[in-house]
Amino acid sequence: MITVENVSKSFPGNGTPVTALRDVSLAVDAGALYGVVGPAGAGKSTLARCVALQERPDRGVVRYDGLNTTRLDGRKLRDTRRQVAVVDTRLRDERTVAGNVALPLELGGVDGPQRRNRVGTLLDLIGLTQRAGDRPESLTPGQRRRVAVARALAAAPSVLLADDPTRGVDAEESGALLTVLDRARAELGTTVVLTTPDASVARRVCDDVALLERGTVVESGKLLDLLVKPGSRVAADLLPAVETSRAQTARYDLAVDVVLVGFAAVGALLPEAAYRFDVELATIGGGLTRIGDTPVARFRLGVRGQRADAALAWIAERGGHVTHTLYGLRHVAA
Numbered sequence: 001m002i003t004v005e006n007v008s009k010s011f012p013g014n015g016t017p018v019t020a021l022r023d024v025s026l027a028v029d030a031g032a033l034y035g036v037v038g039p040a041g042a043g044k045s046t047l048a049r050c051v052a053l054q055e056r057p058d059r060g061v062v063r064y065d066g067l068n069t070t071r072l073d074g075r076k077l078r079d080t081r082r083q084v085a086v087v088d089t090r091l092r093d094e095r096t097v098a099g100n101v102a103l104p105l106e107l108g109g110v111d112g113p114q115r116r117n118r119v120g121t122l123l124d125l126i127g128l129t130q131r132a133g134d135r136p137e138s139l140t141p142g143q144r145r146r147v148a149v150a151r152a153l154a155a156a157p158s159v160l161l162a163d164d165p166t167r168g169v170d171a172e173e174s175g176a177l178l179t180v181l182d183r184a185r186a187e188l189g190t191t192v193v194l195t196t197p198d199a200s201v202a203r204r205v206c207d208d209v210a211l212l213e214r215g216t217v218v219e220s221g222k223l224l225d226l227l228v229k230p231g232s233r234v235a236a237d238l239l240p241a242v243e244t245s246r247a248q249t250a251r252y253d254l255a256v257d258v259v260l261v262g263f264a265a266v267g268a269l270l271p272e273a274a275y276r277f278d279v280e281l282a283t284i285g286g287g288l289t290r291i292g293d294t295p296v297a298r299f300r301l302g303v304r305g306q307r308a309d310a311a312l313a314w315i316a317e318r319g320g321h322v323t324h325t326l327y328g329l330r331h332v333a334a
């Protein structure tokens, strides 16, 4: 487990120092795929470098399984750094694909069948077994990025750190690259930390996320927990939009936003609530999406009838999370 505790980091700027990280805390569980999401300049790369022990925080602590890394130096620091591999996108063009993946093993003195097996496993993981003997320049940008990931995984690090892995890679190839990161976690047990400005990258593969803005964590936790949190910024970025006009909601006694996670029977729940409570219940906004493999719906519901409140309470009892109430009976009566 990696914990970042109250980490701050500034750089000398033109006259005034630039604060890249301000009191940042987060916890990355072993075996998780953790996403740090934020706009350009938010501090993602600085945080990644602190986690990779390439940069020392001005204040605060980065711990590896409880070990305070800020006090380490010399050999101890080098040994601890070896647990983390940072994806370096610069490949060696004079070497083959397999030769690039093998490089850390050669440097580590691993040879013979052991090296061949490891490279074979990793080429299979990235889906490029057939390209083992090709030069990287013959690959697409997304394939090259996958080779860089395989090379980072070669020495079996416990943590893989990918700073904006899909930058410069088109949408289709990004999917294949994220699948590789997901497989690294699932099949090799590697903890993966990625940074990205693109919330949809987190939507596809991350278990946990931290939303970073101007050097500060504004939201963090399990992605599926954040999605059901009222007012969640992550939810606003990742779930289907629920914009509706005032006219659309005005004809209902109640209008609320409801998030349903992993709910296979979304189609049946709403009609059943309408029937049981004898209310008119309509979906007036939102839709369905997937978070990783989990179906998630966010609907704006309009409810009309005497027992509108009871119908919504019944939906909530069945796992629906009411995240936002636009107006209700009491408001209308007032």
Ligand SMILES: Nc1ncnc2c1ncn2[C@@H]1O[C@H](COP(=O)(O)OP(=O)(O)OP(=O)(O)O)[C@@H](O)[C@H]1O
Binding pocket: 011, 012, 018, 019, 020, 038, 039, 040, 041, 042, 043, 044, 045, 046, 047, 197
């Ligand atoms: N070595 C450095 N020297 C001076 N300023 C730096 C240094 N590294 C980062 N900064 C500044 O710290 C702030 C955060 O930068 P950082 O690169 O960590 O953000 P980021 O979220 O990774 O951005 P991007 O998505 O554009 O890479 C920025 O204002 C940046 O200019």
